[in-house]
Amino acid sequence: MVSGEYHDGRSTRIRRVQVMLEGDQLSWRGDDVQGAAQLVQVNVSARMIGVPFTLRLPNGAQLQIAHDDMPGDWLRGRHRIETLVDWLERKRWVALASVLVIGLSLFGWLEYGMPWMADRIAARxxxxxxxxxxxxxxxxxxxxxxxxxxxxxxxxxxxxxxxxxxxxxxxxxxxxxxxxxxxxxxxxxxxxxxxxxxxxxxxxxxxxxxxxxxxxxxxxxxxxxxxxxxxxxxxxxxxxxxxxxxxxxxxxxxxxxxxxxxxxxxxxxxxxxxxxxxxxxxxxxxxxxxxxxxxxxxxxxxxxxxxxxxxxxxxxxxxxxxxxxxxxxxxxxxxxxxxxxx
Ligand SMILES: [Zn+2]
Structure with a gap:
């Protein structure tokens, strides 16, 4: 069970709710609101560091769950690429390695790729x-x-x-x-x-x-x-x-x-x-x-x-x-x- 905010989509009122997943059923309960929906019918926003998850519910309302509170298994099978990117973004060595790889690729392109291509094109x-x-x-x-x-x-x-x-x-x-x-x-x-x-x-x-x-x-x-x-x-x-x-x-x-x-x-x-x-x-x-x-x-x-x-x-x-x-x-x-x- 995690805490979240419930936005009904009609008013600006925010309700504190507790959200839980049982099987495929997502349910929420809190300040004079409660409900449930099949997880497959819920549209979950992609993972972005520091940004709360938005769960669009079938009834037009939204649940917001803080980024770090979101249980990983609620996202299983969704947004595979974003999840990978998110994982990569958390790893400092991956970022450093990326910079290195990009730098080397650029160097390789300028030093060898470009002259190679220039020669091919000049010859034709x-x-x-x-x-x-x-x-x-x-x-x-x-x-x-x-x-x-x-x-x-x-x-x-x-x-x-x-x-x-x-x-x-x-x-x-x-x-x-x-x-x-x-x-x-x-x-x-x-x-x-x-x-x-x-x-x-x-x-x-x-x-x-x-x-x-x-x-x-x-x-x-x-x-x-x-x-x-x-x-x-x-x-x-x-x-x-x-x-x-x-x-x-x-x-x-x-x-x-x-x-x-x-x-x-x-x-x-x-x-x-x-x-x-x-x-x-x-x-x-x-x-x-x-x-x-x-x-x-x-x-x-x-x-x-x-x-x-x-x-x-x-x-x-x-x-x-x-x-x-x-x-x-x-x-x-x-x-x-x-x-x-x-
Ligand atoms: Zn000469």
């Missing part, structure tokens, strides 16, 4: 999305950051010829072409845009010692293109909604994203893993066409010599995007040894 992205994104980005940069090249026309024609001949024999590429610009603001740099444009600046071309080193840097950029690095990087940062609309070829979703491409190219850099992949791609592509991969190391050393100390941030973009580290040079040297053995 309609080609016209890459083209549209690359062209929009190029349009934004042209006239501001990218000015007409001052290299002699014959030199440009020669480089273009080298680039075309090399890239034609590299498999797994979209349509690519070389674009040469003068860019006082971005200094010595080379980058690939998702539409297949590989941009070299005059300053970078002047710093490279020979044709082979030019081809080596081109091969590295072609690696970024072959692996869709630009799109994958963009996809990691746009969020799910944009990702999905892009996957369905919605070009309007590109506005805004394309504007971020130049900023990314000039201020950020690919992950080490992406750089290592582009390097490996380059070493293989070079070797396959009879060019010693040491040309890549030569290019890196030449760039470093051209900008000793890497003091002026403007002039050493390629080096800041592509840090010269011993590991990359060692890999180029290893690829070269391998090449010479063949």
């Amino acid at each position: 992205m309609p080609q016209r999305m890459d083209v549209a994104m690359g062209q929009q980005a190029l349009t934004l940069m042209r006239g501001r950051m990218l000015l007409p090249s001052h290299l002699p026309a014959e030199r440009q024609a020669h480089l273009r010829e080298l680039f075309d001949r090399f890239s034609r024999n590299v498999t797994g590429l979209p349509a690519v072409h070389l674009a040469i610009y003068d860019s006082p603001s971005i200094g010595a740099n080379a980058f690939a845009l998702p539409d297949g444009t590989v941009v070299f600046t005059d300053t970078l071309l002047k710093a490279l010692p020979d044709d082979a080193s030019f081809i080596a840097v081109s091969a590295h950029e072609l690696g970024h293109l072959a692996y869709h690095h630009q799109m994958r990087e963009v996809m990691r940062n746009v969020g799910l909604t944009v990702m999905i609309s892009m996957a369905f070829g919605d070009v309007t979703s590109l506005s805004g994203i394309s504007a971020a491409v130049p900023t990314f190219l000039l201020n950020n850099h690919y992950s080490r893993a992406f750089e290592a992949d582009a390097d490996d791609f380059a070493f293989q592509a070079l070797a396959r066409q009879g060019i010693d991969p040491i040309a890549f190391a030569d290019a890196m050393h030449a760039l470093e010599r051209a900008h000793p100390g890497a003091a002026d941030g403007r002039e050493v973009r390629y080096m800041s995007n592509h840090p010269l580290d011993a590991e990359r040079i060692a890999k180029a040297e290893a690829a070269s040894r391998q090449f010479r053995k063949l």
Whole structure:
């Protein structure tokens, strides 16, 4: 038997009653009121910590029983989920564990899930999305950051010829072409845009010692293109909604994203893993066409010599995007040894 309050549903009067359950029969008795009902006909509110239970009776009246007074077996078979939640809410360790699980899931999603999904979607992205994104980005940069090249026309024609001949024999590429610009603001740099444009600046071309080193840097950029690095990087940062609309070829979703491409190219850099992949791609592509991969190391050393100390941030973009580290040079040297053995 438990104490409760009886509200008749017509007046505001509250009557104190004693409530009991015998078999399936619920009965109450108190201040000039008494009655009974089958438990199955009584609608019992869900369990919520600190909130009294409301038992709606068939006659339209209600019984209220304090939360902690409610006998558990009166609820048997009802509100299973709420009962479970209530139990969970009472256990502090469950709450802490939940926070931990949610935190770990979030971390896992951001660290692995999202990049995984971004890669899958980038790989299936309609080609016209890459083209549209690359062209929009190029349009934004042209006239501001990218000015007409001052290299002699014959030199440009020669480089273009080298680039075309090399890239034609590299498999797994979209349509690519070389674009040469003068860019006082971005200094010595080379980058690939998702539409297949590989941009070299005059300053970078002047710093490279020979044709082979030019081809080596081109091969590295072609690696970024072959692996869709630009799109994958963009996809990691746009969020799910944009990702999905892009996957369905919605070009309007590109506005805004394309504007971020130049900023990314000039201020950020690919992950080490992406750089290592582009390097490996380059070493293989070079070797396959009879060019010693040491040309890549030569290019890196030449760039470093051209900008000793890497003091002026403007002039050493390629080096800041592509840090010269011993590991990359060692890999180029290893690829070269391998090449010479063949
Ligand atoms: Zn790179």
